[in-house]
Structure formats: C-alpha cells, structure tokens
Amino acid sequence: MSAHDPIRGMEGRLDGGVVRVGGDARQRYYDSSGYGRPTGEEVALAPVEAAHLLFRGDLDTVDGMGFREFLAIDDRLVVRFLVYRDFRERGFYLSPAREGWVDASDLAGDAADDHDTDDSVGFDLIVYPPGKGPWDDEIAYRIRVVGERESIRASSLGRCVLAVVDEESELTYLDTRRPAIDGSTTYDRPNSVPGNLLADRAILWDPPDGLYEQAFYGQRLAGRGAEGGPLQLSLVETAFLLREDVIDLDVDLTAVVDRGRRVEGERFDRRLAVYTALREAGVVPKTGFKFGADFRTYADVASVDDLGHSERLVRALPADHAFAPRELSLDVRLAGGVHKRMTFALTTLTGEIDWLAVERLTP
C-alpha cells in the first residue's frame, strides 16, 4: 500500500480528535502538500488527512495503528477518506471543513437554510482551486459527503457539492444551486373562452389561435402539427386558466381542483403552485411526463412553430422533502442525458417555492 518508503518513520498520536505529528511534519505535510494545520513545528491532522497519509505510506502509524486499524476508529471515516483521496488523486488540495483548518465564515451553511440541528448544514471538506491551497483564500467546492443509504433534506442543499459514495464505493458528485427562474414569454390573454371538462382534461372547442400558437397552452385535439381546431388542456392548465378567467367551463375552479386532488392529493396543489409560479415568471411549463418529471420548461416562447429546446426539467416536491441519493441520481442522470437542468421546486402548502438545481459535476 505504500507509495514509497518514508525517509524515516513518522508517527502520530491521537489527541482530542486530531492526530499530532512532530519532527519536520510542518514542512513535510503542511508547507509542501497542504495537509493539516500547523501548530508551531508540529502539525495537527484531521483523521481523514491522517488516513490518507497512512494510506500513502507517508505516515507510519498513529498510536501504533496502521491504515487498516485507523480506518476503523470512526464509522464515517471510510466514506470521507474515499472522497478525500479522490480529490487528492485529481490533483486538488483540500481541507476538512473544521475550525482551525478553514475560516469560520467558510463553514457557515446557506443563509437561506433553517432546518433541524440534527441535519448537518455544514460541509465535510473544502476543496481549493487547482494550484491553490489552505494558505490561499479561494474555495472551489464545498463538499458534503453522504453514503448512498443516507437521506438528504432538500432544504439543506443549494450551496454544497454532494459527494455520494455508493454501496460499491464509487463516487458521484452533484453540484447544488439555488437558481433564479425567469423567462420572457408574454401573451395578451383572452377572456372567458368557453369549453368543457372531460374526465382529466378540458376541451376548448373553438379557441383563439394565440392561446396555443403564442402562449403554448394545451395541445391540439387533432394532434401535434394540426392547424387550428379544438384545444385540449391538462387539469393543471385548466385550473390556472380558470382562475385567471381566461376560460369559462361548464364547471368551476373548485370542481377542477377537486378532480386533481382526488387522484393526486396535495401533489396537485403543489403542481398548480409551481405551474403558476413558472407562468408568472414568463416561463412556459409543459408536461415532463416523457422524462418522468412534472414539467419541462421553455423560458422564451415567441411561437410554437419556433420552439427551442426546453431548458429545465422541474419536479414539484414538498418543502420538507428528504432525497434518497439514488432518487436524486436518477433524476439528475436523466436530465443530463437530455441536456436539461434538473430543477426541484420545494413547495410549501401555502405555495411558496424555493428552487433547487442539481447537476452532475466532474471536478
């Protein structure tokens, strides 16, 4: 396991959660390679740093333990070690996200977060940009390490890169952001266009052309590409347009919402809230069914005949949702494969929405 034989034996000792190493450790570990925190001539190493030095053979023992024994001192150490090693092998310097190693200000969670204390806001590792190290003042990635079997509160994401260690110890990096959602689609809406509710859809038998052609509401009954004719609306489009008085059906808004809730429960309300927020931002949401999402979105629709590529896949989730990493991996992988950004709409019961974008990262 040793990359090279050390010039002379280096030994560390566990002391209050860190590994202290004396001798020329400061020069050897910190100055030349960015490991640890200098304390005079000594260096204090976080366990993950000590594990990596043991693994490389650059440190011989810690309190007599080799790599194998040391890895067992803490259940969380092995997954952190795997991520730490991966960044080191990619040529990055990185530090554990703990006071003394990095500035306290770099450790603060996302200001927008407010969640239970049992869910770490923080990060596990701070990765510096290529060529930089702990002695510089720049950060490339704030890394949160999670095992495949842990669950992750959606509200705790938005600023960190998730490093997911799957059950076979392969790594997947997921960058999380809080994007601004806006578009430029505008349309002068008509009033009280008549139609009927038919099971899970409404049909407008003689709609103004612009409703579909310019604003991309609904779908022609005669199929895609049909010129004019009756327009089918989804239940969520129906509820939105009914509330805006754009259409006038044989039933009222309550009946439409009830029909939505009968099958979907609260999910229908969440989808309607997200649909509304997107439309109000000038973005056109259409069904994301073929991608397994709630919506695919077009930010700038001028005409259906000249429709670009949809930019995002949107999934409406309860604000307190916790992701299984595998579920996140599925959504993000699919979105990446079709060149769209996976975007989660974390939606409260009162319809407030936090947007969360997640995409795969290759450091």
Place this chain on the structure above:
Amino acid sequence: MSAHDPIRGMEGRLDGGVVRVGGDARQRYYDSSGYGRPTGEEVALAPVEAAHLLFRGDLDTVDGMGFREFLAIDDRLVVRFLVYRDFRERGFYLSPAREGWVDASDLAGDAADDHDTDDSVGFDLIVYPPGKGPWDDEIAYRIRVVGERESIRASSLGRCVLAVVDEESELTYLDTRRPAIDGSTTYDRPNSVPGNLLADRAILWDPPDGLYEQAFYGQRLAGRGAEGGPLQLSLVETAFLLREDVIDLDVDLTAVVDRGRRVEGERFDRRLAVYTALREAGVVPKTGFKFGADFRTYADVASVDDLGHSERLVRALPADHAFAPRELSLDVRLAGGVHKRMTFALTTLTGEIDWLAVERLTP
C-alpha cells in the same frame, strides 16, 4: 373536423353498448377499413370506433350526437379515442378488445397473472400488423390504455403494450415482456477469505485476485484500475458471499443483514434475493446507483479487464408493486438513453422473482 363530406348522411344508434349503423355500413366501414363487427348488412361499432368515424366525418351522428357530445358519454372514451386515432394515423387497423370483435383466446390475460378482479388483466385494443386487419389471424400489439394518473399493478404486465396518455394527451408506448435472465459467468469460488465489516462495506485485505478480476466481486480500495490490493464489498455482496462461505468476517451473516435492514428495511432482503438470483443465473450484478437503479448487470464476464457494456438495469420491487406511469416513464427513458433494458424484479417476501422488462416502443 371533417376530413371530407360523406356522400350521404350516415347515422348510428346506441344499442346495448354498441353503435349500430345500417345501409351500406358493412361495405363502407368493415370491408374497406376494418371498423366494427358485421351483423348482416349492418355493422356494430364499439364506441371508440364510432368516435373515430365521427371525428373523421365518416359518420354524421349517433342518436343525434356529434363528435363533441358523443365523446362525453363515457369518461374513459377520450383516452381510448386518442390511442385509437394514433394507430389509425400510423396506418394500422385495430379493433377494440371485446368479444365479437376478436377471438376470445386473444383476450385472455397473461397466464402467469393472478391478481384481483378489480385490476383489468385484459387489453383495450388489438392492433393488427401492417397490411392486416380483423379478417386476418395475426396480432401485432395488445394495447392497454392508461391515463397518466392511474396506477398499474406490476403483476398485470408482461404481455401487453401500455399506451400511456399523459396529462397533455401525448402518447407513450411501453412494451412489457417477461424475459429469461441468464448469463455465462463462472468462477471457482475460494473459501473463507478473511475480512472486516467497516460501516456499510466489508474490506478483504488480501483477497485472491480472481474474486475481483474474474468474478467481479467488489471494488479495489485503491480505486478502479488498481492492480491487486484490498477489496471493498458492498453490504449485499458481503451478505451473499458470507452465506456462500466464500468470505469469513469478524461478524456473522445476521449482523450484516441487520445492518442492511436497519436503513433499508425489507428492501435489503429484496435486493439480496435479486442479487442471489442473478448470480445463480450466471449474471453479474453491480450497483446501478449512477443510473438510479438497484443493479446494472453483465451476462458474460470472463475478465474485468475485458468487460463489455452492461445489458440491463434492474430494480427490485415488491411483487405487489403498483407503478405510477410517470415512475415507469422515468426508469424506461433513462435505461433507453444508456442502451440498457429496464428490468423489474418483482420479488416476494420468500424471494421468488418474476422478471418484467419494459421498453419504449414506436409502433
């Protein structure tokens, strides 16, 4: 809405769930275009056929109703109509799956099925091969029409093509089959290779090379591509190899299974049953995490250095699972995008497995 004006008015009447049309209807609808069931000179049309003829303007009214009124006679009619029309536009002839229209033997569900009577085993439409019709004796597809918001029992699939009508009335066709799962991977397993359990993985510190190189168990601790060295095993690999006496850890099988169940509950048992069935069939399962699945599988591994493309993505589900169409769409779309077959392992508590493959179909 009318494709052409009829030569003379054709009128139908509702009678016991069918629409009867007299005059030259037999020649006009059945003989020349495969609509309906001839009853003497008259033709009996299923509602979906009558709806399509009304839509095309080839039938004027049914009991005085035009297309628009007729569509409202039954909540299920509109989704069936959309699918019926789509096949007609693609040039296929098709019939409703009901006695009198097609042979009773063609209507029987999958013999392997045994589920509640409230879940239709049957099909809604029978599609004939190109150039064939109801007067021939060949079937291209057995179609089951479902709305996006319906749930679909996994056990009822395997022989039909699902036609999913999404909330915007777009269609997605999913072909379902019961595949045979087999592979040719063989390996003479060693005995009692020692190792330790470390949190969610086991590490074999000095394993025989073939365990990884030939049989593709585990992952090198030193990373992919590393020659030799310690091997990490996932919990499910660990449980399987422990039960087979291939490895010998500091803990027993019960402790490993308990650790799996602690987070995953019964899902761990299902995954272990599926893993075991795949290995026993000569197929190598590895994690499907990056694809959001339980496993990706390789049927014929001779050497890890010469690994082909994995053929399937496998998800372990309870035998009584009911799919949301959107969930099915997500899995199948992702699998198609990476050229693998989405395969569900419907697994009972006692570990019996029915395999179900689902893929997108373009008729």
